[in-house]
Amino acid sequence: MYRRLKRQLLCFALVGLLSSFLLISFSLSNASATEPELEILGDRQLEFSTSALTLEQRGQKFYLLGNFSQAITLWQQAAIAYSEKQEVFNQVRVLSNLALAYHQLGDAAQANKLILSSRRLLEEQDNPGIEREQTLAQVLNHQGILQLAQGKINDAIALWQQAKAIYETIEDESGIIRASINLASAFKNLGLYRRAFKTLEDIEPILATQPDSSLKAAGLRSYGDILRLVGNIAQAETVLTESLAVATKLDATQDRVKTLLTLGNTLSVAPDELKAQKYQQALELYQQALVICRNSTHCLVTSLPLQINLAQLNLLLKTNDWWKGEKLLPEISSYLKRLPNNQTHIYQQINFAHSLIELRQKAKHEARTLKNIPSWAEIEAIVSDIIIKARQIPSPRAESYGLGLQGKITEQLQKWSIAQELTQQALIVASNINAGEISYLWQWQLGRINYAQGDIETAISNYSQAVEILKNLSQDLVAINSNIQYSFRESVEPVYRELIDLLLQPNYDSIVSQKKVSQKNSQKNLNQARDVIESLQLAELNNFFREACLDTKPVQIDQVDRQAAAIYPIILSDRLEIILSLPNQPLQSYSVPITQVALEQEIEQFRQTVVIRSRRAFYEPARKLYDWLIRPEIEALEAHNIKTIVFVPDGLLRNIPLSALYDGEQYLIENYRVVLTSGLQLLAPRPLTDIKLKTLAVGLTQERQGFSALDFVNQELEEIQTQMNSLVLVDQEFTTQAFQQEIQLSNYPIVHIATHGQFGSSLDNTFLLAWDDKININQLDNILQGRTPGQKQAIELLVLSACETAAGDKWAALGLAGMAVRAGARSTVATLWSVNDEATAQMMSHFYQQIAKKQFPKAEAVRKAQLSLLNSPWYNHPFYWSPYVLLGSWL
Secondary structure: OHHHHHHHHHHHHHHHHHHHHHHHHHHHOOOOOOOOOOOOOHHHHHHOOHHHHHHHHHHHHHHHOOOHHHHHHHHHHHHHHHHHOOOHHHHHHHHHHHHHHHHHOOOHHHHHHHHHHHHHHHHOOOOOOHHHHHHHHHHHHHHHHHHHHOOOHHHHHHHHHHHHHHHHHOOOHHHHHHHHHHHHHHHHHOOOHHHHHHHHHHOHHHHHHOOOOHHHHHHHHHHHHHHHHOOOHHHHHHHHHHHHHHHHHHOOHHHHHHHHHHHHHHHOOOOHHHHHHHHHHHHHHHHHHHHHHHOOHHHHOOOHHHHHHHHHHHHHOOOOOHHHHHHHHHHHHHHHHHOOOOHHHHHHHHHHHHHHHHHHHHHHHOOOOOOOOOOHHHHHHHHHHHHHHHHHOOOHHHHHHHHHHHHHHHHHOOOHHHHHHHHHHHHHHHHHOOOHHHHHHHHHHHHHHHHHOOOHHHHHHHHHHHHHHHHHHHHHHHHHOOOOHHHHHHHOHHHHHHHHHHHOOOOHHHHHHOOOOOHHHOHHHHHHHHHHHHHHHHHHHHHHHOOOOOOOOOOOHHHHOOOEEEEEEEEOOOOEEEEEEOOOOOOEEEEEOOOHHHHHHHHHHHHHHOOOOOOOOOHHHHHHHHHHHOHHHHHHHHHOOOOEEEEOOOHHHHHOOHHHOEOOOOEHHHOOEEEEOOOHHHOOOOOHHHOOOOEEEEEOOOOEOOEOOOOOHHHHHHHHHHHOOEEEEEHHHOOHHHHHHHHHHOOOOEEEEEOOEEEOOOOOOOEEEOOOOEEEHHHHHHHHHOOOOOHHHOOOEEEEOOEEEOOOOOOOHHHHHHHHHHOOOOEEEEEOOOOOHHHHHHHHHHHHHHHHHOOOOHHHHHHHHHHHHHOOOOOOOHHHHOOEEEEEOOO
8 A cells, every 4th residue: 555655645746846847937938048947938028128138047047057046136126227228028927937946935815916026027018919918828837846746636727628618729739748748747636547647638739739849848747658558559659759858959958857757757667577677767867867867967956856856766666676665765865855735745755754664574584684774763754854844835735645655653562552642643634625535545554453463343344435535536446556457466466365364264243243143144244345346346447447337237157147257256365265145135245265375376287287288287276166156166166056156256366267267077167157247237248149140240350450360260250151141351351441441431349359469467468469550458449339328339249350369468367358348349259268260250250149049048059169179179278268268148
């Protein structure tokens, strides 16, 4: 939790500082061409008083050097000179610059007074025109900076929206870019990443036509950063690399440093299989930025060295070399002591305090002695200072973080009553400002504290409230996860799992009521645990998409199919819990005493051996998994005449073919239809017997974009044509545009895609291959939007027959589930790994024979097709038949 919170705070601080340094010079617009960030208005400079202009330029240079006091002195003189010359617009601009200088010194009252004075002077002018509108827009920009720094984000947004509207009216493209950057920063602070992305995406065409300038570098940098936050990592790297090229060409030191820092932050977010490589690259970028900054007087007096060191420290704490972060502590401490009191700097201080706590925790866990880490008492003193500063501004959010951090420290020291009191204070402050993204953290912390004191009932209440807050945050789930989706594993998922752990503790009822009642008989707890694991599955998908795009409603298993049972395996740190839902029966549960580490080792062993066609080493892990997942329920399944098992798989269980679980004599598929779903709440059941079947079948046979040829795709598609009315697009015919046109012009209940594809744990590495390009999930969504305005026109069956999950990515099946859900299909058939395409052709031939008959549900059609391969002499190894999975509705 605290690693994630620390990243959130760093992100907030970086955003605030980026905005400040970008926007400071924007009101120096008419002054000088010496700074690449300035807006030059040509001959209008001739109107200036030479002495006033000189004073303003000198003030600008002192400001950029960080000598804000000297800048104030010069700008005050310039403002007087402009006033005497009755050059009101120039006077207004300098007053707004003065406001920013006082803001940098921590004098918010004087800053607000000056910005309001500049507004009043403008309002007194009766001569409308471009000069007045441009000056007003600049003042609004600066006022937005002040509002943002004081935590009034919505006020800042309103001001920047006004500024942007003015710039659009007077057709000032540079002004539009500035205001858009500011708006995006504010939306980012609120966690509204999609709005931030849309804001910057709208100005991308304008940016592309701009000459190389500091403003262009800044715009590209902001756009790249928001691309990172919405999950488009590859595009983010491309845009940031372009920003770096512009800054390097201009020899703009601070722009180079800022972009290297942002690029490092982007690389530091990586899937498991790339972490080592990307982390090293990010650390190298941070070092490069630091070297450049240390060779520039202008850069050294900014807080950029502090930002870089904090970023390095955060990243090192994620690696095995976490202890190297100790060397950064003296320099970070030195910078923090010199900073004036404002919200940005408070968040940097909070970030540092979190890092110190994590360093102490790691040192204790690994019994490593680090001499430069402050003691708990010293860290407490740092946090106390944070709270005092937060109250001075005031900044309730920072105050809440500070109080919660104090609670965390005392929790570590096992001072339970003090920790509880401090955390409750933090919760009250967060609740008063309706900050759910903070409140859930303190409910979670209270849950741990109460559990440590033996008060399980109150702990469950705390955890339940934390989960409810997370559910209510809905599309803002990403807002509490500033360092993209991989920190979801650290910041959100544990809340759900720890609640389930409490609900399913074997001794829970006896602890609470002192009665000898087994927890396994508590329907209330079982129902809540099932709801929580389904909520977690939905949260994972929403996080995968970086937005809440799933509308759900509860569905009972017996309302769907009276011969189907749902199995919820839940992986906890010390055991495997299984909840069984049978039609018209109370929930049942079973507990398997195996640790998460041991279970995941068996899962990985099964996944690695089942794809080796020449051996049968998969039998042992397949049998163990059967014994843990199925054997405890066999008696109940047989007693209720169950034909279909619907798995809501958890964690790494999503990566394996559950149909190939082995009881020692038979595979699971030989006795049951096997279906996967992310939760019964996502089901929209409708049998194929109610539908007139028609298929759009597309595919590639030739080698494309480095992917091998699929020699039997023609046979596969021809077989489909023989079974039902079909339109086939092959190779050059299967372009993204042609596919989209066919989808939009005709209503195909079945869409069959026989092409290379990959499912991964991020949007970037989840795609399908068309002749002309890759189709990612969002593009697929856009293609299918035209034919899914309502459930009646939804795709009934989507078949992806040549795809695979990304190698080395243990969360890759998220991409599979995401592709299925985003497609809007009631049912999806896909493959966990790439299969011999001749076997695929035979499998699909049998499958569509069953579908065309309309005699069986889709799950039975898949089962019969798999059995046709299993019973053949050539394809009876699970490698050939088991990777086919049915997701969603099985009817």
